[in-house]
Amino acid sequence: MKVLQVLPALNGGGVETGTLEVAQELVNKGHDSWVLSAGGSMVTRLEREGSTHVAWDLGKKSLFTLRHIWRLRAWLADQAFDVIDVRSRMPAWVVYLAWKGLPENARPKLVSTVHGLYSVNAYSKIMCVGDRVVTVSQAARDYVTSNYPGVDTAKLVVIPRGIEPSHYYPEFEPTADWSAQFSAEFPEAQGKQLITMPGRLTRLKGQTDFIRLMARLVHEHHLPVYGLIVGGEDPKRQAYAQELRDLVNGLNLAENIRFTGARNDIRELFARSVIVLSLSSQPESFGRTVLEALSLGRPVVGYAHGGVAEILAALFPEGAVPLQDEQALLQTVISQLNNPATPSLNTVFLKQTMLDRTLNVYEGSL
Numbered sequence: 001m002k003v004l005q006v007l008p009a010l011n012g013g014g015v016e017t018g019t020l021e022v023a024q025e026l027v028n029k030g031h032d033s034w035v036l037s038a039g040g041s042m043v044t045r046l047e048r049e050g051s052t053h054v055a056w057d058l059g060k061k062s063l064f065t066l067r068h069i070w071r072l073r074a075w076l077a078d079q080a081f082d083v084i085d086v087r088s089r090m091p092a093w094v095v096y097l098a099w100k101g102l103p104e105n106a107r108p109k110l111v112s113t114v115h116g117l118y119s120v121n122a123y124s125k126i127m128c129v130g131d132r133v134v135t136v137s138q139a140a141r142d143y144v145t146s147n148y149p150g151v152d153t154a155k156l157v158v159i160p161r162g163i164e165p166s167h168y169y170p171e172f173e174p175t176a177d178w179s180a181q182f183s184a185e186f187p188e189a190q191g192k193q194l195i196t197m198p199g200r201l202t203r204l205k206g207q208t209d210f211i212r213l214m215a216r217l218v219h220e221h222h223l224p225v226y227g228l229i230v231g232g233e234d235p236k237r238q239a240y241a242q243e244l245r246d247l248v249n250g251l252n253l254a255e256n257i258r259f260t261g262a263r264n265d266i267r268e269l270f271a272r273s274v275i276v277l278s279l280s281s282q283p284e285s286f287g288r289t290v291l292e293a294l295s296l297g298r299p300v301v302g303y304a305h306g307g308v309a310e311i312l313a314a315l316f317p318e319g320a321v322p323l324q325d326e327q328a329l330l331q332t333v334i335s336q337l338n339n340p341a342t343p344s345l346n347t348v349f350l351k352q353t354m355l356d357r358t359l360n361v362y363e364g365s366l
Contacts, residue, residue, distance in 0.1 A: 002032040002080065003362055004108070006095055007087040008059025011040035014288045015087055015115045018161060018354075022085075023051040025355040034081070036091075058091040065090060066097070073098040081108040083362045085134075087115060092126045111361060114140045116285050117306065120147045132361050134159050137307035140285045157361055160310075161286045162354035163295050165346065167267070170297030174268040182272060188255050192226040193337055196273040198266060198289045199280070200231040201241045201259075206279030206303070208247060209326065213277075215251040216330055223337060225256065230269060232262035270296050275336050278302030281324065287311050294343040299336045301329065316343040 003026055005019050019035060020042060026033035027050035035046055038057035046053055058068060076084075076098055084099065086092035092112060099107055112130035117140060127133070128144055128151045135141040141158050144151055174182070183190060195214070199205035207229055217223045233241045241259075248257050263269065266289070270276055276293035278284075283306025290308050293300050294315045302308045304320035312320045318341045321328045 001026070001082045001362060002034070003083045003085065004034045004036060004079075004081045005085045005087060006036045006058065006091045008057075008091060009038045009040045010035070010042035010046065010053075012042065014161065014286070016040075016042055017288075018115075019087060020046055020049070021351060021355060022358055024049045025359060027051060029359065034079075058094045059088060061090050065094060068094050069097045069101075073101050076108070077102055077106060080106075083111060084108045085111040085113055085362070086127075086130070087113045089118065089124060089126055092129075093123075096126060096129055109362075114144060114285070116140075117143045117283055131155065132157060132364070134358070134361060136161050136286045137310055139283060139306045139310060143285075157357075159354055159357045159361070160307075160349050161288055161291070162349045162351040163288075163291055163346070164351045165295065168292050168295035168346075170295075170342075170345070172267070172271055172296055174271055178265065178268050179272075182268070186226070186228075186258060188258075189226040192224045192256075193274045194226050194228065194272055195275045195277065195333070196228045196230060196269055196293075197277045197279070198230045199278075200262075201229075201233050201244065202237055203240055204280055204282050205231070206281055207244050209279045209281075209324065209329070210277055211244065211247050211251065211253065211257065212326065213329055213333065214253055214257055217333070217337075218253065218256050219251075221334065223334070225337070227253075227257040228260055228269065228273075229257065230260045230263055230266065267292065267296070270298055273298055274340065275333060276300045277333075278308050279329075280306075280308070282306075284308050291315075291346065291349050295346040295349075297343060299340050299343065301332050301336060311349065314344070314348050315346055316341070 010016050023033045033051040036054045036056050039055045043053050086095050110130045111132045112127045113134040114127050115136055118124040125148055128148050133156050135158050137160055138158055197210040214227045217225050270293045276298050278290045286307035290300050290311050301319045303323045305323050321332050
């Protein structure tokens with residue numbers, strides 16, 4: 001097969017990671033793997049692993065982006081792909097309109113992968129037009145069927161994201177060098193139970209809930225806990241980041257919470273933690289960080305909705321908390337601090353299962 005995956009850019013994140021994993025599997029199985037994006041830090045790895053990258057910015061949410069339709073149509077006709085997998089809305093619109101203008105017998109099969117629980121409107125409906133529509137969780141499938149009832153359910157297929165069990169496993173331990181570096185970087189954490197809250201600094205991720213939780217653990221229950229807020233700042237949301245820092249200082253938590261920014265050692269941070277939290281106020285389509293932490297054998301306490309609810313139900317139901325129920329959150333975290341439970345071994349959400357099923361969709365689409 002000659003397969004093209006299309007997404008806005010390759011600068012890190014769950015969608016991008018999954019794209020590279022599928023690309024590498026295609027290459028390993030002898031297929032011709034192509035990725036179209038505006039580029040980014042992951043292009044070097046993509047090309048090193050044997051795929052071809054085409055630099056084309058189709059991700060900008062602007063009518064001006066539609067100017068690429070005619071040139072893209074000519075390029076698609078010349079390349080003669082067997083399958084195109086669109087993974088984001090704006091690129092999906094450009095690709096669809098270019099694809100629709102090709103002669104019917106010359107069109108590649110069109111697959112769309114629904115990675116998010118997008119706002120419900122005509123713009124988002126483009127993710128349902130593929131010959132096959134992959135959803136990354138049952139929650140994402142339910143989103144499609146409940147909000148776009150005209151979609152043919154026969155073309156929907158649920159393929160949960162998966163992790164590599166040789167990379168995320170319960171016995172994993174950070175190296176001595178990493179542990180020494182952690183102790184030097186976070187001296188206030190020594191002798192305290194580490195609670196980690198991953199996620200970029202946006203209001204939807206629930207950092208304020210985490211900070212209020214920490215205030216109660218420290219000031220009401222006098223527990224020796226230390227919190228890490230792990231995630232990059234959005235340049236467009238600097239006021240929110242400052243609001244969070246002001247809240248930490250206002251609640252007298254400067255010695256108990258640190259903002260780490262984006263990190264590339266999240267696996268080690270999870271392994272060092274006694275609890276990992278997932279407190280998004282809006283449902284996630286999947287919840288990769290939840291799966292990673294649980295696969296490392298770490299308890300995760302999270303709001304039970306969306307894809308996170310599915311992962312917790314399968315691997316750690318003890319960590320499920322009703323959405324924004326701060327009292328239940330407090331009680332569940334204290335329970336895990338005092339008497340931690342062990343998550344079930346992850347045999348469900350595996351990278352190879354995801355890859356096998358994805359390639360089956362591509363092959364079945366031919």
